[in-house]
Amino acid sequence: MKKIRELNSFTRTNIACYGIVILAFVVLYPLQSAGLISHSISGQLVPICTYVVMAISLNLTVGFLGELSLGHAGFMSVGAFTGVITAISLAAAVPSPAIRLVIAIIVGGLFAGVAGLIIGIPVLRLKGDYLAIVTLAFGEIIKNIINCLYVGIDESGLHFSMKSDAALGLSDMGRVIMKGPQGAVGITKTATFLSGILLILFALFIVLNLVNSKTGRAVTAIRDNRIAAESVGIGITRYKLTAFIISAMLAGMAGALYAQNLSAVAATKFDFNTSILILVFVVLGGMGNIFGSIIAASLLYMLPELLRGLADYRMLIYAVILIFVMIATNGTRSKLIIAKIKSLFRFKKSPGEGAANI
Amino acid sequence: MTFISNLINGISLGSVYAIIALGYTMVYGIAKMLNFAHGDVIMIGAYMSFCATTYLHLPVPAAIFMAMCVCTILGIVIEGLAYKPLRRATSLAVLITAIGVSYFLQNIALIIWGSAPKTFSSVVPFGSLRLFGGELIITAESIVTVLANIVIMVGLAIFTKKSKMGKAMRAVSEDKDAAELMGINVNVTISVTFAIGSALAAIAGVLLCSAYPVLMPTTGAMPGIKAFTAAVFGGIGSIPGAMLGGILLGIIEIFSKSYISTQLSDAIVFGVLIVVLLVKPTGLLGKKIAEKV
Numbered sequence: 246m247k248k249i250r251e252l253n254s255f256t257r258t259n260i261a262c263y264g265i266v267i268l269a270f271v272v273l274y275p276l277q278s279a280g281l282i283s284h285s286i287s288g289q290l291v292p293i294c295t296y297v298v299m300a301i302s303l304n305l306t307v308g309f310l311g312e313l314s315l316g317h318a319g320f321m322s323v324g325a326f327t328g329v330i331t332a333i334s335l336a337a338a339v340p341s342p343a344i345r346l347v348i349a350i351i352v353g354g355l356f357a358g359v360a361g362l363i364i365g366i367p368v369l370r371l372k373g374d375y376l377a378i379v380t381l382a383f384g385e386i387i388k389n390i391i392n393c394l395y396v397g398i399d400e401s402g403l404h405f406s407m408k409s410d411a412a413l414g415l416s417d418m419g420r421v422i423m424k425g426p427q428g429a430v431g432i433t434k435t436a437t438f439l440s441g442i443l444l445i446l447f448a449l450f451i452v453l454n455l456v457n458s459k460t461g462r463a464v465t466a467i468r469d470n471r472i473a474a475e476s477v478g479i480g481i482t483r484y485k486l487t488a489f490i491i492s493a494m495l496a497g498m499a500g501a502l503y504a505q506n507l508s509a510v511a512a513t514k515f516d517f518n519t520s521i522l523i524l525v526f527v528v529l530g531g532m533g534n535i536f537g538s539i540i541a542a543s544l545l546y547m548l549p550e551l552l553r554g555l556a557d558y559r560m561l562i563y564a565v566i567l568i569f570v571m572i573a574t575n576g577t578r579s580k581l582i583i584a585k586i587k588s589l590f591r592f593k594k595s596p597g598e599g600a601a602n603i
Numbered sequence: 604m605t606f607i608s609n610l611i612n613g614i615s616l617g618s619v620y621a622i623i624a625l626g627y628t629m630v631y632g633i634a635k636m637l638n639f640a641h642g643d644v645i646m647i648g649a650y651m652s653f654c655a656t657t658y659l660h661l662p663v664p665a666a667i668f669m670a671m672c673v674c675t676i677l678g679i680v681i682e683g684l685a686y687k688p689l690r691r692a693t694s695l696a697v698l699i700t701a702i703g704v705s706y707f708l709q710n711i712a713l714i715i716w717g718s719a720p721k722t723f724s725s726v727v728p729f730g731s732l733r734l735f736g737g738e739l740i741i742t743a744e745s746i747v748t749v750l751a752n753i754v755i756m757v758g759l760a761i762f763t764k765k766s767k768m769g770k771a772m773r774a775v776s777e778d779k780d781a782a783e784l785m786g787i788n789v790n791v792t793i794s795v796t797f798a799i800g801s802a803l804a805a806i807a808g809v810l811l812c813s814a815y816p817v818l819m820p821t822t823g824a825m826p827g828i829k830a831f832t833a834a835v836f837g838g839i840g841s842i843p844g845a846m847l848g849g850i851l852l853g854i855i856e857i858f859s860k861s862y863i864s865t866q867l868s869d870a871i872v873f874g875v876l877i878v879v880l881l882v883k884p885t886g887l888l889g890k891k892i893a894e895k896v
Contacts, residue, residue, distance in 0.1 A: 307695075313698075367881050371880060375835065375880055375885070375886075378835045378880070382832065382876050383877070385870070385873050386873050389869045389870035389873075393866045393867060521702050528696065529699070532695070557713065558710075560706060561706075561710040564704070564706035567699070567702070567706065568685055568704060571696055571699050572688045575689055575696035576692065577689075577690065577691050
């Protein structure tokens with residue numbers, strides 16, 4: 246009996262997650278093509294999709310692996326810039342923008358995954374706040390290095406420099422792709438709302454299947470009690486690293502999509518504040534709750550846009566809402582009040598549901 | 604001579620980091636939380652001092668005192684309104700709330716003072732010190748910063764070792780529940796810690812803006828992050844660790860700026876931090892805690 250209920254709750258989560266994304270697409274896509282959505286909102290559709298993917302991928306690290314990462318935007322950055330370089334290099338060879346976008350996303354994901362591997366091996370030895378600070382440091386290092394990086398392309402291939410665009414030594418036919426602090430320039434927009442939705446579905450497919458697999462159970466076991474997990478023979482490093490790399494790859498893919506939606510993007514876009522923004526989505530949506538991440542990322546990303554009428558006060562109100570929601574959902578006293586309201590409605594959590602929504 | 608001059612600049616910048624790091628490390632030691640809004644308290648302190656001298660025409664010591672008072676009250680209010688309800692919540696929930704407070708302070712400053720940078724006039728009325736026939740120039744700001752750092756360190760060391768409140772702080776940081784059973788008022792102790800940390804942040808803000816005279820709502824953010832890494836570098840929760848971490852971080856930053864690359868200095872600073880944490884995962888002076896099974 247218990248087993249059936251657990252299975253049900255997993256399928257329920259799956260249906261809810263896929264359902265809401267497909268529903269959003271079915272409702273918004275015709276409206277967008279008919280031009281019924283205001284310009285400012287339709288321009289936000291692809292960024293929202295990328296931030297939903299970012300929230301899903303960070304939830305894997307923070308919610309399921311239980312490790313606080315403050316540098317997730319770094320992986321997004323790696324994916325964004327490798328994706329841009331790939332897309333521009335292939336501009337002549339691959340005429341179809343859709344295929345170019347897919348290749349850019351895959352390459353961005355792979356490079357971010359490699360970055361995740363390089364960072365994960367040393368970082369995952371640390372615990373708690375120390376791990377958080379090292380991921381923060383890695384995010385800043387990635388930002389700093391990309392900020393000094395000049396990349397150009399001509400018929401003999403890619404050229405890299407840390408000094409200036411003149412030092413690239415390009416031929417007359419060449420063009421500069423990345424100009425240090427200015428970032429990547431001259432990107433052809435290839436991202437569409439449809440590609441964003443497909444990427445979300447892909448991320449959901451990966452993460453939901455991973456979480457419900459043997460690997461996923463090992464990962465949550467490590468989160469709940471590392472020592473106990475180790476003592477029953479779970480290889481801590483292997484599983485932690487697997488989850489971390491997958492999380493980094495998805496972030497890189499999201500970054501690649503994000504950059505393909507802009508004409509120019511600089512490394513400073515992916516700074517500490519962006520990492521924090523994604524973390525806020527994950528924590529407010531509920532750690533380990535993928536459905537919550539999707540909702541929180543889309544609503545919170547829209548919130549400053551919706552508050553635009555309040556001009557200068559909008560970020561202030563955003564901050565107040567953030568503090569208020571955190572206290573309301575986590576405070577000792579407010580928790581008691583919520584528990585009382587729940588008991589009034591005789592709301593009882595089944596054990597299976599509790600396990601799925603930690 | 605450039606080496607000595609760089610070293611002095613490094614120690615001076617490091618002293619500012621050390622004073623900010625103290626705020627992080629004391630709050631972490633006692634409330635076990637990362638107070639990400641600390642960097643923005645620095646900014647508020649600097650703005651207060653700026654307003655007191657520019658608009659109210661107060662003398663410098665009075666301006667600094669006013670900045671300290673405002674920041675102290677601000678620290679206590681922030682703790683009481685935003686962090687106290689979350690005393691038993693997960694550290695991540697408190698972290699996000701602190702980030703909310705940080706956004707709040709930055710945007711309040713943006714509304715009150717605008718986004719245009721203000722030029723902060725130095726609070727130190729002396730000129731630079733010229734040694735060896737003008738070959739070595741030490742700015743008065745550096746000297747004052749280093750002296751202020753030493754005074755604060757000695758003062759805090761005496762305070763935590765000798766005074767009743769200092770002992771209560773150490774007890775709470777050791778074991779909160781046991782301290783409560785011994786009759787220590789934990790809430791008051793935590794409030795006092797925030798008050799001291801915020802008053803120090805005001806001093807750090809004034810010193811920082813005297814040396815680098817550009818004041819904006821985001822002025823506190825980067826020094827805040829760096830001071831936080833300095834606190835972790837030295838071993839978070841340890842007061843001498845904050846001092847050591849801050850000064851080392853300042854020296855590394857200035858040296859990598861002048862000898863390696865200006866643009867990559869942040870990457871180098873954070874790179875050194877990572878190497879230190881990998882070799883010594885609890886920081887330079889951090890305690891190693893055995894894990895209970």
